[in-house]
Amino acid sequence: MTACLCIHGFTGSPMEVEPLAEYIQKHTNWECAIPTLPGHGSELSLKGIMYNEWIQHAEEVLKDLLKRHEIVYVVGFSMGGLIASYLATKYPIKKLILLSAAAYYVNFAQLHQDIRIICADFFKGRIRENEQYNRYMNKIKSTPLAATIQFRKLVQYVKPLLANIHVPTLIAQGEKDGIVPLKSASYIYNTIRAENKKMICVEESKHLICHCEKRETLFQEIITFLEETS
Incomplete structure (x- = not known):
């Protein structure tokens, strides 16, 4: 039996990786697990959550999958990519998929372009229709500074471990x-x-890579990579 653990990103939810999980389940007989990290989900409650709690939660789900399946793959999106990388250094997973993994964060050049589009929509009276603006504002309003610090600590903790990834x-x-x-x-x-x-x-893909227009091509590449013999 085969399983695939999909881990979402910082301030995100399973929604970020659900299109990939649904595609995998449609084209294979694998089990897909998409845990919601502590403090995350449709309603954020990040106050008081430490970065190691996010790692430990994903770790517990992975250990359960490893008990029940011979083959386990791990997929990580954004911050989830760092968590997935950590898991790959510690547990016998077979393959690793990293989507927009946040070893570095904030692309200032692209962010500048996004802000220009947001400003243009503002002056046209269409700011509420701008998806990027709504996403940025929701993240800012619901993310405590302490949670952002914990995210940065997680990145600092995992980056030195990347050299230990051999899968x-x-x-x-x-x-x-x-x-x-x-x-x-x-x-x-x-x-x-x-x-x-x-x-x-x-x-053309922005951050939510599992929701981009070319996602099906990406998903097929992922399945092909996972199924090919090493």
Whole structure:
């Protein structure tokens, strides 16, 4: 039996990776687990949550899958990519998928372009229709500074461990991601020590890579990578 653990990002929810999980379940007979990290979900409650609680929660789900399945893959999106990377250094997972993994964060060049579009919509009286604006504002309003500090601590904790990754790894990054810059994917690719590793850049994709227009092509690449013999 085969299972796939999918881990969402900081201030996110399973929604961020659900399209991939649904695609996997439609095209395979694998079990997909998509846990909600502590303090996350449709209603954020991040006050008082420590970064190690996010890691431990994903860890417990993975240990359960490893007890019940011979083959377990791990997928991580954004901050979830860092958590997935940590798990790959500690547990016998078979392959690792990193989507917009946040070894670095804030792509200032793309963020500047997004802000220009937001400003244009503001002067046209269409600001409430701008999806990027609504997402940024919701994140800002519901994210305590302490939670952002915990996110940064998690990144600092995991980055030195990336060199310990030896399992086959696929890294995917959105070309127009305003949150995680392309250099993050390049850094991970050059740092991990997997003999079988691949990096792909998804054109026109912003941060929510599992919701981009070319997601089905990306999902097929992921399944192909997971199913191929090492």
